[in-house]
Every structure is written in structure tokens, then in C-alpha cells.
Amino acid sequence: MSLYSDIYPITTFPDLVPQREHRNSCILRLERLEDAIRSYHGDELHHEWLNDYLDAGLELAQEAGERDLIRLQESWLRRIYNTLRDTGVNVSCGEAWRHQCLEYLYQPFFALQHLYRAQPGSNSRIKALSRDFSFISRYVI
Numbered sequence: 303m304s305l306y307s308d309i310y311p312i313t314t315f316p317d318l319v320p321q322r323e324h325r326n327s328c329i330l331r332l333e334r335l336e337d338a339i340r341s342y343h344g345d346e347l348h349h350e351w352l353n354d355y356l357d358a359g360l361e362l363a364q365e366a367g368e369r370d371l372i373r374l375q376e377s378w379l380r381r382i383y384n385t386l387r388d389t390g391v392n393v394s395c396g397e398a399w400r401h402q403c404l405e406y407l408y409q410p411f412f413a414l415q416h417l418y419r420a421q422p423g424s425n426s427r428i429k430a431l432s433r434d435f436s437f438i439s440r441y442v443i
Contacts, residue, residue, distance in 0.1 A: 325365065332358040336385050339403065345396055352406045356382065360413065367417075376417060383410035387438055404438060411435050 335355040342348070363378035389395060390404035414431055418424040 325362070328358050328362055332362065336381075339385060340389050340392075342389075342399055343395055345398060347398055347402050349402070352386075352402065355385075356406065356409055359410070363413065372417070372421070376414070379410050379414045379417065383407065383414060386410065387434075390438065407435070407438065 332355065335351055335358065338348075338351055339355060342351075359378055359382040363375045363382075366372075366375035366378060386403045386407045390400045390407065392400065395403075411431065415428060418427045418431065421427075
């Protein structure tokens with residue numbers, strides 16, 4: 303029994319423990335999928351990896367946004383975007399895999415674009431992101 307257990311019993315914040323556990327498992331899932339996506343060199347396409355990766359990352363970004371942690375929200379979205387972009391242009395990965403990663407890039411792109419539009423004075427971020435996406439989209443063609 304801790305000194306603080308009488309003052310701050312665990313039952314005071316019962317919903318925080320499951321939320322933290324869920325967030326941690328989501329982060330772990332994101333990290334594992336990220337490693338698999340970046341290091342995959344096979345010919346078989348794995349839509350489920352990309353879908354699960356996007357689900358985990360967008361969930362973390364949404365949670366951060368709901369908690370008004372805008373920089374953290376942007377960080378999660380950037381991480382997803384950069385992983386897919388970097389894998390899409392990595393010549394050591396198979397061509398079909400690279401192409402598939404680039405096809406999924408639009409989801410974090412639109413989420414980032416939406417986030418930036420909601421922030422005053424972020425026109426330069428929108429322009430830089432759009433320029434990057436436009437350049438990368440040439441690889442998809």
C-alpha cells in the first residue's frame with residue numbers, strides 16, 4: 303500500500319488505465335507495422351498491413367486531436383506520411399510494394415492538409431506538403 307493510496311485511490315481515475323493500455327498497444331502495433339512496411343522486399347502485396355498501419359496511426363492522431371495536442375496530432379500524421387513516402391521511393395523495395403505504399407499516401411496527406419487548414423498562418427505548411435505530394439505522385443503514374 304502506497305502513501306498516496308489513501309489520498310488518490312486508483313478508483314478515482316478508472317478510465318485512464320484502459321485508455322493508456324489501449325494507446326500503448328496501438329503505438330506498439332504501429333511500430334511493428336512500420337518496421338514491416340519499411341523493410342519488406344517481397345513481391346506479395348499486403349493491403350492489410352497498410353490498412354492496419356493507417357488505422358493505428360490515424361487513431362492515435364485523432365486521440366491527440368481530441369485532447370487538443372495539435373503538435374502530437376501532426377507528429378502522428380507526419381510519421382505515417384513519411385513512412386509511406388519513404389518506402390514508396392526506396393528502390394531496394396519491390397516496385398509493386400513501392401507503388402502500393404504511394405497509393406495509400408493520399409490518406410495522411412488529406413488528414414495533414416485538413417489539420418493545417420484549421421490552423422491560422424499555416425499556408426506555408428500546406429504549400430510545402432502539396433509540393434511534396436505533387437512531386438511524389440509522379441512516381442505513381
